[in-house]
Amino acid sequence: MRTERIEGLVDDRPGEKIFRVHRDVFADPELFELEMKHVFGKTWCFLGAESQVSKPHEYITSWIGRTPVLVTRDAKGVLGAFLNICPHKGTQLAHAEHGVSKYHVCAYHGWGFDSSGRNVDIKDLEKGLYPKSFDAYSHDLIPIAKVASYCGLVFGSLSDEVPPLEEYLGDIRPFIDMAMKQSPKGMEVIPGRVRYTYRANWKMQMDNAMDAYHLTSVHASYMDVMTKRSRGEGLADDRSYDWKKRLTQLGGMFDFPHGHSLIWNNQAEVQKRPVYATIDEVKARLGPLQADWMLKSKIAMIFPNFQIADATTLNLRTFRPISVGLTEMRVHCIAPIGEEIGARRHRLRQFEDFFSASGFATPDDIACFESVQRGYAAEPYDYLQGYFRGFDSVEKGANDMAAELGIRPLHSQVGDFELTTEATMHAPYREWVRLMRDGVARNGGAK
Ligand code: FES
Ligand SMILES: [Fe+2]
Incomplete structure (x- = not known):
């Protein structure tokens, strides 16, 4: 897709007091795919309220575009935000919208993670004859690029390039x-x-x-x-x-x-x-x-x-x-x-x-x-x-x-x-x- 097509979708001429939006902005599946990458992938998105994750091990599940996100407080009360997927095969990890849990166990093959996102169990690790090369990879949950709060509201971003949250707001x-x-x-x-x-x-x-x-x-x-x-x-x-x-x-x-x-x-x-x-x-x-x-x-x-x-x-x-x-x-x-x-x-x-x-x-x-x-x-x-x-x-x-x-x-x-x-x-x-x-x-x- 060309930048000219994008610019043509919103007919914005403030000097002439013209503002029109093309219907494709709402209906074109190709534009939707681009939005997931370039809009939701490049902004801050609201994840939830701090009051929902106020205690150690309390968590909420949320989304940035189509990306599932797990927001959880660890044992020490530090707030983290991770892709809510298991690194083994990508299964969505936590399913409840809200809960309190020291551990999150994947429903598929049973890998376990603590509330700080650390991998604490790979089922049958010894018997699995994993090659040494497997150790080169982190098996922990993958943190999202940014998480920050403003006035009790938690926001996250998949991009490192977003401005600081306060500046964005x-x-x-x-x-x-x-x-x-x-x-x-x-x-x-x-x-x-x-x-x-x-x-x-x-x-x-x-x-x-x-x-x-x-x-x-x-x-x-x-x-x-x-x-x-x-x-x-x-x-x-x-x-x-x-x-x-x-x-x-x-x-x-x-x-x-x-x-x-x-x-x-x-x-x-x-x-x-x-x-x-x-x-x-x-x-x-x-x-x-x-x-x-x-x-x-x-x-x-x-x-x-x-x-x-x-x-x-x-x-x-x-x-x-x-x-x-x-x-x-x-x-x-x-x-x-x-x-x-x-x-x-x-x-x-x-x-x-x-x-x-x-x-x-x-x-x-x-x-x-x-x-x-x-x-x-x-x-x-x-x-x-x-x-x-x-x-x-x-x-x-x-x-x-x-x-x-x-x-x-x-x-x-x-x-x-x-x-x-x-x-x-x-x-x-x-x-x-x-x-x-x-x-x-x-x-x-x-x-
Ligand atoms: S996909 Fe999670 S343990 Fe296999
Ligand atoms: Fe209404």
């Missing part, structure tokens, strides 16, 4: 802080998760979380239910927000280098936000500006496949590419460590209401993703028009709100809720093009 970090510093004791992943697959490309979720334009059409039934609840019909506790009030609020976006972006909205009913119960403590600890921003609804897109949604409730959303038209979602609800039981219950009910696999959002979103993926098969169709909305009010650099926060976004935007900008999706595709073009150029056009 850049000025999206204050928004990670706003999610992860909602409590003086830190935040934890609530045990359990929502996991499902959808039959569409991974970038459908990348776009959709940053796309508030779809809310009033795809989630019309949710809004109807909200209206009924606000009239006292059905379940009328304070898990639901009044959408009519929400539509009157200001919103906007920022975007950053390395493909990250953030969409935010003021909230009319701040008292329903899970953080509201402890907002005085937050104000005292972090100041009124941080507290004010914690009450806003926000979704942070951390390229390539991780989102922190603090909208109807606070959750971590990871979307894993399986094939060009199949993606797995994992959604973890997070909460303050030691949260009061009533507040925890309220948080979980809000989470289930909208974001769980059977909640008001997920099935309707998935139906659209799969419908869109079918649409990509239309041969005479080329560029999508879903990236123009809001272009006219995008400002270069920092606006007043960014300046107040002390961040330096590449672009800023502020407007009515109904602006529902699509400019939030530009930064991820710019980074996608940069990585794909550089990767293809490096490989001389070969895969």
